Amino acid sequence: MGTLQAAQPERRVFENDFLKLTVNPRTAQQMAAFYEGRGFPAEAILLTRTACFFTIGIHNKSRDILWLETANWRFQTASGPLKRVTREEWQQRWQRIGLALPHQSTFRWTLLPAELDFQADEHEGGNITLSRTDKPFSLHASFATGRDKQGPRIDVRIADLRCGEDQS
Numbered sequence: 001m002g003t004l005q006a007a008q009p010e011r012r013v014f015e016n017d018f019l020k021l022t023v024n025p026r027t028a029q030q031m032a033a034f035y036e037g038r039g040f041p042a043e044a045i046l047l048t049r050t051a052c053f054f055t056i057g058i059h060n061k062s063r064d065i066l067w068l069e070t071a072n073w074r075f076q077t078a079s080g081p082l083k084r085v086t087r088e089e090w091q092q093r094w095q096r097i098g099l100a101l102p103h104q105s106t107f108r109w110t111l112l113p114a115e116l117d118f119q120a121d122e123h124e125g126g127n128i129t130l131s132r133t134d135k136p137f138s139l140h141a142s143f144a145t146g147r148d149k150q151g152p153r154i155d156v157r158i159a160d161l162r163c164g165e166d167q168s
Helices: 028-036 042-048 087-097 101-110
Strands: 012-015 019-026 051-060 066-069 074-077 115-118 123-131 137-145 154-161
Touching: 012 154, 019 137, 019 154, 028 042, 028 051, 028 101, 042 051, 042 087, 051 066, 087 101
Parallel strands: none
Antiparallel strands: 012 019, 019 051, 051 123, 066 115, 066 137, 074 137, 137 154
16 A cells, blocks of 8 residues: 655746746745754744745846835735735744854855845745645745836746645
8 A cells, every 4th residue: 555645846947038937836844854954943943834835946047137025925815915024034933042142143144135235147046944834835026127226027927836844
C-alpha cells in the first residue's frame, strides 16, 4: 500500500517584454533545513515555520529602470487580505527571543529587498514571507518604471498561489 501525498504548489512565472517574475513556494521543512544548516537555534526555526515563504526572482528585461516596492504588493484570499510579514516584524521576533546578531543578518540577507531600482537587465531575488494559510490566494504586484517613476506601470497578477506544505 502506498502513501498519498498532496501535490506541491508549483513555481509560477509572469513574463512580458519588460519583466520576468518568478514565484516559488517553499515548504516549512525546506526553510527549517536551510536555517538549521546555518546554525539557527530551534526556537528561531520554530518561528520560521509559522510563515509562508516564497522565493521571488525578478529580471528587468527592459532598457529602463524598474522599481521594486514590496509595500505596494497585495496578497488576497477569497475572504480578504493576507498579511505580509515585514523585515521589521522579523527583527522584532528575533529580538524577543534574543537571536544572535549574525543569525539576524543571515535571515535579512535571505529576504527580497523591500525597495530596489532595477537597472536594465538586472536580476535580483530573495524570500518574501506571509502569514501561513492553507487557502489559495492571489498576488498583485505593481512596478513603476522610468528614472522618475513616471513611466508606464507594469502590473502583475498571479492567481491561485498556495503556501508550500510539508509532505508526510
